[in-house]
Amino acid sequence: MNDMKVRFAPSPTGALHVGNARVALLNWLWARQQDGTFLLRLDDTDQDRSTQAFADDIEADLKWLELDWDEFARQSDRLDRYSQAIERLKTSERLYACYETPEELDLKRKLQLKSGRPPIYDREGLALSAVQQKAYEDECRRPHWRFRLDHAPIGWEDAVRGTQHFEGDKLSDPVLLREDGRPLYTLSSVVDDLELGITHVLRGEDHVANTAVQIQLFKALGGVAPTFAHLPLLTGAQGQGLSKRLGSLSLAQLRQDGLEAMALNAYLARLGTPDPVESGQTPSDLIPGFDISRYGRATPRFDPDELQTLNSRILHEMPFSRIAEWVQQQTGPDFTEDLWLAIRGNLETRKDALTWYRICQDEISPVVEDAAFLETARELLPPLPWDLSTWSIWTQAVKEKTGRKGKALFMPLRLALTGLSSGPELKHLLPLIGYERAAKRLAGQTA
Incomplete structure (x- = not known):
């Protein structure tokens, strides 16, 4: 393997949907094309919503898609690493305590917006004296901790979006540590990417502003930021957003509906590019045609009708060896290759094969007209x-x-x-x- 290392880092707080699958697939294709390493990392520091059941489902979904991972990490196993990073940032005076309540912060934002100013944190916490801090402590307030950004230009060359530029003084100092002592994603993700050797981060464009902040955080922790690539988020066919919590186009539901994993892989591999969809029988078939530079900035729409057409095409080309185990689990060993070759050209989903098995091998009621x-x-x-x-x-x-x-x-x-x-x-x-x-x-x- 070469030095390239990518990661898919879902939170086990809901079911994976097709947007998540696209990020996983493209990271996998990028790593495999470059003979690199693909890491599966569960971002499970949100203890209120993360569950083992969702974690198990994520692994099951990836196995269904045939996206194997070379390494595995779980953020809940690395809390000591985040604590050490926090102490380093405190020592270097890049992390400071803030005592505002959520209600007070909300009021500040509303007043800023009302006066036409951007809702950027005013760094009140940074200006607190020791006496003021003690007064808050005496009120039993527990601080949250913010990262002090350098008010300097931030830029990077994004592999999808091209040149990106932010002004540091136009960004709020991000909270890295909650009042209850739990680290937030902004910190834990950077610590993991640094310590686990991630060289390329391919994720959704909803993280672009996070990236501007994280680039400074990489430097503050003594590291170098990876190469970033931010993809436009998928929407449904009518332009609606997708959500893990709402179960939008969940992989579990698509699998239950009898969709072929490779139909989804092949469709997602070209969605957002000008290139035609190419069918295949395994994810490896998609590697030669992968090119990160082909993904545009327009919002791609996920069309179930196009997916269904592709699903049929893949079934029509599928060798019996790819389906034998599944159909024989449903029917027994008398589902033969001859039967599969006879019926596959008429299937829309694999479940249709069971109908034709019953017609050929079981009882039916004939239709008699003459x-x-x-x-x-x-x-x-x-x-x-x-x-x-x-x-x-x-x-x-x-x-x-x-x-x-x-x-x-x-x-x-x-x-x-x-x-x-x-x-x-x-x-x-x-x-x-x-x-x-x-x-x-x-x-x-x-x-």
């Missing part, structure tokens, strides 16, 4: 063994006997044999249905 015609067809069924030529031989005999042709010939046979008016070619299905079932269905019997 019993006399079907009885003639039953009498003309060829003897065993049957193969792919049987359908043609049989229907030619029925045509010569009855004079029927086209839809009048084929539709009654399809309805009787499958109970449906459309589906895979019957030359493939007939040998799988077998002589005994076919004869009973043509006679109008459940079989």
Whole structure:
């Protein structure tokens, strides 16, 4: 491996949605393309909302997407590292105590906005004397701690957004430590990125302002900021935002609906680029076409209809080896490769395969529209063994006997044999249905 190292850092506070999956996938593709390292880090310092169940679900979702990780970290295991970083920042006078209550801070923001000023923290905490601090302590106020920003220009070259520029004096000093002593994301993420060797950070554009702050924090902790890339956030087809807490387009729901993981991977890999979507059977198939410079700044919309079309395409190309374990878990070992090859071209989701398995191997109620015609067809069924030529031989005999042709010939046979008016070619299905079932269905019997 080379020196590149990226991370996917979800918080286990809700179900992953397709926007999260996109960030995970693109980080994975970037690392694999550069022969780098992909780290899964659970940002679980929010003890009120983080749960082990959500953490387990995140791992399950990534495994479903076939996005394997090389290293794993959990922020709740690294609290001592954040404490040490906090002490270093206090010693260097880059961290200072603030005693305002949430209500007081809210009032300050409202007054600033009312007077036409930006809602930037006024650094009251930095100006407190020891006597004033003690007075607050005597009131049983517990301080939160803010990082003192340098009021200097902040800039970086973003791999997606290009040149970025912020003025330090236009940003609020961020809170790094809550009143209860818990570190906030701004600090813990930087400490992790430094100590775990992250070289490239690919994440959503909602973190752009965080990045401006974190670049100074990297320097204050004696490190060098990684390369940043900020992607526009996905929206739904109508432009609505996605949310983990609301379960918007959750991966668990898509999986439950029978979506192919590779349909989602292939779709997300090109969403936001001018390049056409390319199907594939494994995430590795997408690596050669990945190019971080192809992702634009326009807001991409996630269209379930486009995803469904791609899902069908991937199923139509899928080898039996990719689906065998799943279908045989549902049906037993008698779901064969011949059956899969016969039906895959007509599937929209993998669940549809179970319908055609039942049609070929289980009982159905035939649809009988002309019993006399079907009885003639039953009498003309060829003897065993049957193969792919049987359908043609049989229907030619029925045509010569009855004079029927086209839809009048084929539709009654399809309805009787499958109970449906459309589906895979019957030359493939007939040998799988077998002589005994076919004869009973043509006679109008459940079989």
